[in-house]
């Protein structure tokens with residue numbers, strides 16, 4: 001019986017491989033940083049790392065490590081409980097209050113990951129009488145969260161506000177009780193920033209709530225790194241975010257919003273109710289990371305300077321980039337196999353990048369997504385630009 005299932009899976013895997021879409025993992029043997037070591041045939045070799053979400057370079061920060069260790073000494077290793085049974089520490093509340101204060105919201109609620117935050121935020125708030133409008137390039141976790149919710153779903157073209165307006169009018173015609181507009185703050189594959197001024201205006205016009213997933217914005221955009229809406233001097237109604245990127249890169253996610261929203265999630269959100277509480281060390285580490293990120297104007301300036309420098313270097317070499325100002329820099333190669341080959345060649349040249357292709361990005365839009373980090377040095381960026389140029393010439397991407 002089961003043999004036929006295994007046979008089918010093997011055939012599907014072979015076809016993924018044939019299409020050049022197979023993803024392989026490389027074991028790293030060092031902390032996450034601007035330079036990492038990767039295990040190759042038993043030895044470990046150094047690489048310039050251009051693909052971590054370690055924007056502020058906090059992933060190996062000594063103060064965060066010390067805070068995590070100290071927390072473990074005080075509170076032990078794990079909670080062995082969901083939050084509402086016996087899994088809530090004073091420290092969980094301290095972090096939730098800290099996130100809320102940072103984002104200027106009433107309250108915040110922690111999840112095991114932002115994937116869970118997005119997976120659990122819609123269903124408790126909305127029913128079949130409501131409507132959700134979602135940007136076509138939203139993260140997979142938002143798409144899944146919306147699937148789990150009975151609200152009527154609408155999709156609008158990526159960051160196209162005329163389309164959003166038309167879809168809003170269509171949704172409003174059905175007289176929904178509540179409308180939520182959901183968008184990534186920064187689109188993770190393109191590095192483009194959501195048009196918050198128009199999203200805010202349209203949300204207000206249609207009495208909708210604006211939900212912004214700030215996973216690639218928290219700590220990076222806006223005053224003190226308060227995120228995408230703050231970057232425009234505006235407010236979102238609900239912010240979802242991660243502790244797994246700029247805020248130390250550990251793990252965990254959150255929703256920050258008005259009190260009735262957070263209270264409802266605490267009562268009804270399934271990934272919150274039915275999954276283990278965040279371990280103490282992650283909470284202690286995240287409290288320190290939040291403090292460092294808030295005060296990290298110098299890190300944000302380094303990140304911006306790196307992004308400008310690297311964009312300029314690659315553009316001048318002749319590469320086609322998606323324009324923008326964010327630390328995400330997509331180098332367009334179109335074909336999946338080329339993106340794979342390019343990433344492999346850069347790897348041989350000591351630069352760690354990842355090729356992105358279908359299903360992570362649309363077919364025919366394969367790319368190398370470079371991500372800047374404050375942990376990188378200008379010397380490392382120069383080495384990387386040289387390697388891109390060499391690989392680009394060898395593979396006929398540039399002349």
Ligand SMILES: *Cc1c(COP(=O)(O)O)cnc(C)c1O
Nearest residue numbers: 113114115139188215242244253
């Ligand atoms: C990374 C990411 C997530 C998931 O975050 P995790 O905390 O790793 O689960 C969700 N949304 C967006 C836009 C992301 O980039």
